[in-house]
Amino acid sequence: MSVRLYNTLTSHKEPFEPADPDHARIYVCGPTVYDYAHLGHARCYVVYDVLVRHLRANGMKVTYVRNVTDVDDKILKRAAETGTEPTALAARFADAYSEDMHRLGNLDPDVEPRVSTHLEDIFALVQRLVDGGHAYVSDGDVYFSVESFSDYGKLSHRDLTQMKLGASERLDETHAARKRHPADFALWKKSEEGAWGWDSPWGRGRPGWHIECSAMSMKHLGDTLDLHGGGLDLVFPHHENEIAQSEAATGKLFSRCWMHNGFVEVDKEKMSKSLGNFFTARDLFDRIEPEAIRYFMMTVHYRAPLSLDWTLDDAGNVTGFPQFEEAERRVAYVYKTKQRLEGLPPNRVVDNDVPAQAEIAGFADTLRESLDDDLNMPVALAKLAEFLKAVNELCDQAMRKKGKAARSAVEHAQRGFRALEAELGVGAEPADVILLRIRDRGAKARGLDGTAIEQQIAHRTEARNSKDFAEADRIRDELAAQGVELLDGPEGTGWTISD
RNA sequence: GGCGCCGUAGCCAAGUGGUAAGGCAGAGGUUUGCAAAACCUCCAUACGUCAGUUCGACUCUGACCGGCGCCUCCA
Numbered sequence: 074m075s076v077r078l079y080n081t082l083t084s085h086k087e088p089f090e091p092a093d094p095d096h097a098r099i100y101v102c103g104p105t106v107y108d109y110a111h112l113g114h115a116r117c118y119v120v121y122d123v124l125v126r127h128l129r130a131n132g133m134k135v136t137y138v139r140n141v142t143d144v145d146d147k148i149l150k151r152a153a154e155t156g157t158e159p160t161a162l163a164a165r166f167a168d169a170y171s172e173d174m175h176r177l178g179n180l181d182p183d184v185e186p187r188v189s190t191h192l193e194d195i196f197a198l199v200q201r202l203v204d205g206g207h208a209y210v211s212d213g214d215v216y217f218s219v220e221s222f223s224d225y226g227k228l229s230h231r232d233l234t235q236m237k238l239g240a241s242e243r244l245d246e247t248h249a250a251r252k253r254h255p256a257d258f259a260l261w262k263k264s265e266e267g268a269w270g271w272d273s274p275w276g277r278g279r280p281g282w283h284i285e286c287s288a289m290s291m292k293h294l295g296d297t298l299d300l301h302g303g304g305l306d307l308v309f310p311h312h313e314n315e316i317a318q319s320e321a322a323t324g325k326l327f328s329r330c331w332m333h334n335g336f337v338e339v340d341k342e343k344m345s346k347s348l349g350n351f352f353t354a355r356d357l358f359d360r361i362e363p364e365a366i367r368y369f370m371m372t373v374h375y376r377a378p379l380s381l382d383w384t385l386d387d388a389g390n391v392t393g394f395p396q397f398e399e400a401e402r403r404v405a406y407v408y409k410t411k412q413r414l415e416g417l418p419p420n421r422v423v424d425n426d427v428p429a430q431a432e433i434a435g436f437a438d439t440l441r442e443s444l445d446d447d448l449n450m451p452v453a454l455a456k457l458a459e460f461l462k463a464v465n466e467l468c469d470q471a472m473r474k475k476g477k478a479a480r481s482a483v484e485h486a487q488r489g490f491r492a493l494e495a496e497l498g499v500g501a502e503p504a505d506v507i508l509l510r511i512r513d514r515g516a517k518a519r520g521l522d523g524t525a526i527e528q529q530i531a532h533r534t535e536a537r538n539s540k541d542f543a544e545a546d547r548i549r550d551e552l553a554a555q556g557v558e559l560l561d562g563p564e565g566t567g568w569t570i571s572d
Numbered sequence: 573g574g575c576g577c578c579g580u581a582g583c584c585a586a587g588u589g590g591u592a593a594g595g596c597a598g599a600g601g602u603u604u605g606c607a608a609a610a611c612c613u614c615c616a617u618a619c620g621u622c623a624g625u626u627c628g629a630c631u632c633u634g635a636c637c638g639g640c641g642c643c644u645c646c647a
Contacts, residue, residue, distance in 0.1 A: 084576090104647070117647040147645065226575095231643065235574040240643045248644095258644065282644085304647030309575090314644085334647070335577085341639065345646055372595080373585070378578075378640075396584075399596060409609075451586050455594030465610055469603095472610095542605055549607070560608055569608080 076128065076445050078300075079376060081308060081331040082228055086447050089330060091299035096134040099125065100290040100328075102303035102311070103185070105142040106166035107151040110173045111351035112366070113337045113344045116379060117304050119370040120334045120448070122179040123497055124302070127444045130495040138293045139182035140286060141167050143189050144279055146262075149269055159269050160189070173354045176363040178498045186289040188280065192271050194288040195280050198322055199260045199273075207321040211251040213263030213276050219256045222317045228331060229309035258314050260284045283314040287327075291319060301328040305335055305376075306343070335373075338380040352381070357397065360518065362511050365401035368499060371450035372400070398572065403454075404499070405511055410461045412504040413468040414486050421471040422480050429482035432456075432463035436485075437492035444496060453497060460489055515570030519556050526557055530566050533559070 076089040091097040101121045104114055118139070125137045143163035152159035167187075174181075188195075199215055202208035207221045219225045219233060226232055238255045248262075249255060259281035264270030270277045290298055296319075303312065312331060319327040336343040339350040357366055373379045384393045428434070436456060443453040464486045471478035494501045516523055529548055536544035549559050558571040 102647070105645095111647085113647050115647090120647095229575070229642075231575050236643050237573060238643080240573090241645090243644065245644085256644075302647095305577095305641075306646050309642060310644045311646085336641075336647080338640080343641070343646085347645055376577085377585090380584095382584095395596090399584085403595075406610095413610085449586075451595095452593070455586065458594055462611075466612090469611055473603095537605080540605080546606060553607090558608055561604080561606090562609085567608095571608085 076131075077447055078330060078332055079447050081312075081333050082328075084230070087330075089300065091133075092297060092329065095132075096136070097128055097299045098136050098294040099138065099300045099302065100286070100294055100298050101137070101139045101182075101301075102286055102307055103140040103142065104170055105145045105147055106163050106170055107145070107148040108166060108346060109353040109355055110170050111337075111344060111346065111353050112357070112381065113304065113351065114170075115173070115177055115354045115366060116337050116370045117334050118174060118179050119177060119367050119498075120375045121302050121332075122177075123371070123444070123450060124300075124332070124448060125180065126498055127441075127448065127496050130492070131441060136184070136294060137180075137182045138184045138186065138290060140186045140188075140289050141170070142285060143167055143187045144285070145188075145282065146279075149279075152269075163189075169355070173358075176358060177354065177367050178364055178501065180498070184293045186293060188285040188289070191285065191289050191292065192273075192280070194292050195261075195284050196273055198284060198288045198291075198318070199275075201322045202260065202318060205321065207318070208260055209253065210275055211253075213278065214248065214251055214259055215261035215275055215281075216252055216257040217260050217314065217318050217321075218253060219258075219317060220254055222321045224320065225256075225317050226313065228313050228316055231309065258283060258310065260318065283311055284318060286311070287315050287319040287322075290315075291323070296323045296325045296327070298328040300330040300332055302332040302334070305333045306345075308333055334375045335378045338378045341380065344381065357394070360514070361394065361397045362401050362404060362507065362514070364499065364502070364507065365397055365404045368404050368454075369397055369400035371454055371497065371499075372396075374451055375448055401511060405508060406461060407457070407493075407500050408502075408504040408508050410464050410468075411490055411500055412508070414464055414483065414490070415504070417468060417471055417478060417483065421477055422483050423477045424480050425477070427479040427482070429479065429485045430463045430467070432459040433467065433482055433489060434485045436460040436489040440489075440492050440496055450497070457493065457497075457499075460486075464489070512569050516557075519570065521555060521557065521570075526552065526568055530559065530568065534566060 077086050078089045079086045104110060125135050128135050148159050148163050152162045199208060202217060203210065203215065208215055208217050233256055248259065261273060261275055261278050262281055263276060263278045266277065270279045290301070301312065316327050338344060342348065342350065344351045354366065382396055383391050384395065386392045439456045440453055443449045443456060467478050467482055467486065470476050490500055493499050513523065529552055533545045533548040536548070552559060556571055558569050560567040560569060
């Protein structure tokens with residue numbers, strides 16, 4: 074296997090080569106849990122989930138660590154605003170986050186470390202930096218000295234002297250006064266007596282924003298990671314600072330490869346909690362099959378921006394998300410195709426020497442090749458479209474009068490679906506379950522009653538049996554007017570919701 | 573001021589120094605009692621603009637236009 078990934082550190086696409094060729098040690102920055110995961114988080118964690126799946130599907134052992142930041146000033150702030158206890162607030166959102174990840178089809182990381190259980194590791198790392206002259210204590214805070222680390226800026230490709238400090242208009246003056254250099258960042262922040270905090274060698278306080286990821290990643294994966302990932306917004310300062318503090322402490326390279334995913338955008342602006350222009354993943358789960366959200370995240374290259382559209386009614390209420398609805402139809406197509414393949418009658422499948430179509434026989438390989446090339450998921454989905462079309466053609470042929478399908482082609486197709494699940498995490502659920510769920514969610518959204526629809530269908534079946542096609546069509550039209558599409562098949566009439 | 577990204581058909585979106593994947597929408601067809609689903613066919617002389625390099629550029633270089641991100645809240 075030769076996976077090539079764009080490495081932010083070198084600004085080039087290059088072979089992904091773990092120190093141990095058979096074992097990748099990967100750390101991904103997880104969320105700070107003070108609110109529900111929004112679509113930006115969803116995208117990020119789907120991307121790294123596909124990375125991990127792809128590596129594993131091709132024989133590499135992966136230790137995947139994704140943290141949960143459950144100690145942070147934003148949690149403190151949100152807790153104060155809502156009159157909650159910070160630890161309880163963080164625990165609640167951590168649970169919600171975990172649930173959302175599962176619904177998106179993301180695998181659990183091998184380790185999901187939390188700040189609250191790694192304070193000792195943080196103390197040790199901060200102490201090491203203080204001892205090494207890379208950090209200093211100032212009025213109860215501890216700061217990392219950026220001037221003590223000559224490589225500062227190597228990830229984000231910026232020069233301390235060229236940066237416009239305060240360009241984001243977010244400088245905190247009380248802390249600025251305690252710093253030797255304006256770019257120095259807090260490793261430890263003093264907390265007032267009685268406030269949320271921990272007793273440390275430097276007094277009561279809580280960790281700064283960046284130190285937890287260095288402490289937790291090195292604890293679980295060693296001093297040098299093979300890959301560190303996260304959103305593009307973490308390049309500076311978060312990951313830059315992680316490099317500084319980690320490499321200053323160990324003297325070793327912190328991560329061999331840095332991978333960053335692009336933003337989800339709304340009206341050409343980044344979706345973010347601070348702008349308030351976000352949709353949470355769970356807002357969407359009520360309207361759209363979660364796997365469709367996963368699918369949609371793969372329609373654009375992971376480093377490119379992904380812009381989100383929705384439709385509004387006259388009152389300004391969100392009426393739909395066309396992109397997700399399209400993705401849901403594609404997901405349904407995946408499952409319908411899989412269902413047809415699984416449902417081929419055994420007597421239609423024969424041993425012969427008819428070669429399987431290239432789109433079927435080669436799908437697993439072509440899927441792997443697409444992802445090998447910097448995780449090119451849009452190309453993977455294009456190949457999937459060709460695969461599914463060919464599988465449907467195979468099924469069409471098999472179901473024609475006296476039609477047959479070659480056993481080898483059927484087996485290749487089955488292998489293709491297994492590869493799809495292993496590499497992209499798509500098509501893993503039982504087809505009938507997910508298809509019914511999509512249908513019933515759609516019916517519910519239109520206020521339709523499934524039992525009433527089934528009764529109408531029964532009436533229509535009677536009419537059809539007595540060749541009363543006028544009545545049958547009247548019922549079809551009546552239901553169609555409500556958005557119910559009838560599907561006459563050899564085993565009776567099913568229904569679905571049309572758009 | 574610094575660093576970086578983007579501009580491909582009605583829409584979404586890959587991609588390559590040698591002549592544009594895939595999806596949606598649209599048109600026609602096979603099939604169907606009628607439909608739907610599925611499948612087939614068609615659908616960018618064209619890749620923001622203008623120069624340059626080249627036998628040849630959408631792909632490289634430069635300028636310009638338009639849009640966006642980061643420069644201590646962020647996935």
